Amino acid sequence: MEIWKEFEHNEITHSAAHYLMTINKLIDDLGYARVSDVARSLSITPGSASIMLKSLKEKGFLVEDKNRFLRLSEPGDRLAHSIKSHRHIMITFFRDVLHINPEQAEIDACKIEHLISTETGEHLLWFLQFLMCGDEHAKAFLERYWASKDKLCNLTSCPVCDKAGECLLVQLEPHEDGLTD
Amino acid sequence: MEIWKEFEHNEITHSAAHYLMTINKLIDDLGYARVSDVARSLSITPGSASIMLKSLKEKGFLVEDKNRFLRLSEPGDRLAHSIKSHRHIMITFFRDVLHINPEQAEIDACKIEHLISTETGEHLLWFLQFLMCGDEHAKAFLERYWASKDKLCNLTSCPVCDKAGECLLVQLEPHEDGLTD
DNA sequence: AATAAATGTTTGGCTACCCAAACTTTCTGT
DNA sequence: ACAGAAAGTTTGGGTAGCCAAACATTTATT
Numbered sequence A, B: 001m002e003i004w005k006e007f008e009h010n011e012i013t014h015s016a017a018h019y020l021m022t023i024n025k026l027i028d029d030l031g032y033a034r035v036s037d038v039a040r041s042l043s044i045t046p047g048s049a050s051i052m053l054k055s056l057k058e059k060g061f062l063v064e065d066k067n068r069f070l071r072l073s074e075p076g077d078r079l080a081h082s083i084k085s086h087r088h089i090m091i092t093f094f095r096d097v098l099h100i101n102p103e104q105a106e107i108d109a110c111k112i113e114h115l116i117s118t119e120t121g122e123h124l125l126w127f128l129q130f131l132m133c134g135d136e137h138a139k140a141f142l143e144r145y146w147a148s149k150d151k152l153c154n155l156t157s158c159p160v161c162d163k164a165g166e167c168l169l170v171q172l173e174p175h176e177d178g179l180t181d
Numbered sequence C: 001a002a003t004a005a006a007t008g009t010t011t012g013g014c015t016a017c018c019c020a021a022a023c024t025t026t027c028t029g030t
Numbered sequence D: 001a002c003a004g005a006a007a008g009t010t011t012g013g014g015t016a017g018c019c020a021a022a023c024a025t026t027t028a029t030t
Helices: A003-008 A014-029 A035-042 A046-058 A074-097 A102-112 A118-132 A136-153 A168-172 B003-008 B014-029 B035-042 B046-058 B074-097 B102-112 B118-132 B136-153 B168-172
Strands: A062-064 A070-072 B062-064 B070-072
Touching (some): A003 B014, A014 A070, A014 A074, A014 B003, A070 A074, A074 A102, A074 A118, A102 B003, A102 B102, A136 B136, B014 B046, B014 B070, B014 B074, B035 B046, B046 B062, B070 B074, B118 B136
């Protein structure tokens, strides 16, 4: 399978992920979650919710008791938790490290939270932990990065090789005196 | 509009983005791009390609000459270039900074390349530029990060507050002695 | 020029997800 | 108990994108 077709092959769709997360949120906030509560919370019609929730039940992500109260199954809860974690990690990185405006950070994180792999989520978490847990080198790096950010944002030539003109992206290729790992 | 519904509201869909990028690639490689070339290159049927390419023409992202050769319009090319840039930035960050395995880095980058905002793409580029352009603090930070990564990966308690047990994610909340920006 | 091959388009069917509206079931208050 | 409200489901329609297969057109070969 070509890489670009992997886009359709995820553990769960964006929409379904939000159904699951909403059920947990409703149980936290209201104490229960029924079809109509989920529909209201997501601003979709009860008809759409009914169909999607039926399919999520059939897939084993949630269960319904005799009184039509919904709750997540163990796999459903694991999935919802994983996606919430990814969102939290992405928002933190975008907002607190990159200094992207918080609204945009939330939007971008929400779009990709269900798409990034467990591996990428974990590595990002470790990276953030190191960045934010008081290590002197991390502190110094971040301070210097933020301080030089405004200058960097206006760069039209590479700060290392000083070549101008071309797309700034070429600067991501390793330089002789840069870090190549 | 709630944030979660923004997922559907992008400049271009994942599929359409790859049609555009494929046309540029074909013109580079073959010198031209026709409907069937695009279909072959993307491993989809000519029928599907015909329909999608018609809609991309109608949207003004590409043009077709009298001999049915396709090329991107200015807006189409701008979009394709932006998405390729995002992919390049994400792959570089995932692979060369986070040390995610290259295949997974490519898959994840491909899934999100068309979803991240211009703002997020730019900030990530600046971050990478600072990380990779030879600054001493960046070098020291990366070396120390990579060196401590194995230890960090196995953490079950926070290296700052030393609290164990809970989800590691809580460690992303700012600590008293950590960096809070 | 005539046939064969390559190319392009249309049609009907599928999945996913949404809406509106009709319909059914269950709960609630008098 | 029974009417009305609330909750849940079904049906028909729409978008996006894929496939298979039939059909139409264009290009190439003899």
